[in-house]
Amino acid sequence: MVKFGVIVFPGSNCDRDVAYVTQSLLQQPTRMVWHEESDLADLDVIIVPGGFSYGDYLRCGAIARFSPAMQATIKHAEQGKLVLGICNGFQVLTEAGLLPGALVRNRDLHFICDRVPLRVERTDLPWTQHYQSGAVITLPIAHGEGNYYADADTLTELEVNGQIVFRYATADGSNDPSSNPNGSLNNIAGICNRKGNVLGMMPHPERASDSLLGGTDGMRLFEGILAAMGDRVRA
Template sequence: MKVGIIVFPGSNCDRDVAYVTGEILGWPTRMIWHQDTHLGDVDLVVLPGGFSYGDYLRCGAIARFSPIMPAIKDHAAAGKLLLGICNGFQILTEVGLLPGALGRNRDLHFICDQAQLRVENSQTPWTNAYTPGQVIQLPIAHGEGSYYATPETLEALEANQQVLFRYCQPDGAWVEGQNPNGSLHNIAGICNRAGNVLGMMPHPERAADPLLRGLDGLILFQSLVNQDSCMPISV
């Protein structure tokens, strides 16, 4: 698995991801500057967390115009793996690779905490190493993580099993609106119809080292090894 991590001005989780993919998993990993125009032969592209371009205008609004973005779109269109974490998720919605939008948290406060998530679909390249309905814990750190989409879009996401992670209680139960940031349908992470593009607000790279006493995020990366055996997202 060859990994390319896009580095924007203001990215601050790029090295965290590189530590997981390069040091823990031993995958060839390289940083790709946002002004580059080619990705090379990478299998997985990661848009990391942070504050690309200082979050001016709104989160991800300027990053969508980066010179590297056409290559990222081509990468996704070819069915290759693309992961957006936190600010990366915001960028994916801004550029139109995922539906919906991320807005200000419900209480208008930056949240840095641990979140309980339920794995909604374990038949994807990103989640096949989890069990259906498994409750995991991942860190969150964002000020604009409230997922919004039209009723029609939400209905399509649910019908096509594109909601991969949902905020929940420790027992896996969830009630609409009972989540850290006000996300509709308690959505924490979604994929595209093909299943090769994932955007999520929680940080799996921050729960991937035994020293941090949590490996729930490492399982997401390990799932990619088994991706060829996954069922495609229903269309």
């Protein structure tokens, strides 16, 4: 069994969606972690969900980074354990310094709610081992500040180190500018840290994990986590 922890901030609104996948669909123990908690030692995987943590005051994720739960999440990541940030969770991870770059206002300055194609760039990570390299999957997005930005040197490092995990793409997998919904540099939809144990992504895999919702492309990400944790236990 893999024990998941889902952090709950004031303003989180996707925490129960994630818990539905991990607890109800995958039948794994899942603990809802209130933002004031600081002891996360019992958890195998920490997920920072989407929503509007602390009302997005100052800027998205800027206040959440200082919460006791996020300070514990940083230690969790430093130990090589798995951390996933989705949408606002991705914003929080960049604010906390667990991932480089920042998420800024969408190119057209309005909120986007849609389903978009993504190309899977790596399949040697716990998160993506159940996908095929170069596969195009469809996941929902829902954000006003999902435009990934980083300076030129950081972008080069991300490319050279293979830290770009998902890119916005056309249905056939090409990088057409028209396939970029928010203006993210290099069509970036999700990145990982150098070790690969921390992943941040704007699209919502938890909203594409149940066939009742119209798609299950996101479920393979969660199944990959279970497989990776099983390999660690056997090792």
